Amino acid sequence: MSNNQFKRGELYSVINGMATTAVARRLQKNYRTAGLEITIEQWSVLYHLWKEDELSQQELGIRTFRDKASITRLIDNLEKLGLVTRVASTTDRRINKVCLTDAAKPLQQITYELANQTMNEALQNISKEEIETVKNVLQRVYDNLTHPNLI
Amino acid sequence: MSNNQFKRGELYSVINGMATTAVARRLQKNYRTAGLEITIEQWSVLYHLWKEDELSQQELGIRTFRDKASITRLIDNLEKLGLVTRVASTTDRRINKVCLTDAAKPLQQITYELANQTMNEALQNISKEEIETVKNVLQRVYDNLTHPNLI
DNA sequence: TTGAATTAGTTGCATAACTAACTATATGTC
């Protein structure tokens, strides 16, 4: 029943996800150093809007792995910063489409560059095969916990 | 210079660490379901104290990857719950030793079991070799960002 | 078509995160 793949002493460091935390922290620092006054959480929303604008808050929650309350507050703050606006959908009045403003445009290029640069720092001396394995395993862990498993 | 190991579209899902977030969320849920009124953050502190009691706040910060302000609040809350006490060090009066109380003892066994059970859910169908690779890569990512690199 | 169930979003409450500025104690150097 228990396959105990972890020694007890290692349990927490895995659950904690120290590495991804460190990456997020470094990226935040790099944004700040470059004079960008946005948080990485705000950036994560912009990132998805740059890929596809006018997403609903619901959809943004799914794509960024957040609940809808968190999205509500993130959009509140992005609106205060003048980077997005909420536009009520004409076909379904429950839905807010979240739309990028012109003020958000200049951020796209510089934040992508800083994010790529940060990933390059983080991934120094790590092979493509290793990265593929990590991505694949993390996805399966995520799926294990979010899709009911019928084994 | 840029080795761009990530396609742009994949950047965020990696930085976000969705899998570790999902594991933490599931563990929190399992604690709640079992009637345990502690957060996983609080548990992470208890976890290290069970391994070695009477650690300083500083040391707890290092072992749980948190800054000292965060540790101050976590210990505040654990003290309110009656699970730990702060005891001033006799040899260095700047230091608080954080000590487990008797009330914390009964939590050790049950939280370990739930954590192990959660990890087993999360790691279904993932091989030991894959787990080793992930742990190894995440550690190297962490080291890349925290130790100055002289290449 | 009316009433139940579902969906999208907001709000209140509690916890937690980071930065920066602060206090207090300890250390090290002249």
Place this chain on the structure above:
DNA sequence: GACATATAGTTAGTTATGCAACTAATTCAA
């Protein structure tokens, strides 16, 4: 011994997170 520096911890301010309860709009079914 005295002053500069470093270390341990606290506090204030802002942002973010999750859950649960709520409103409003939509859909489904009798």
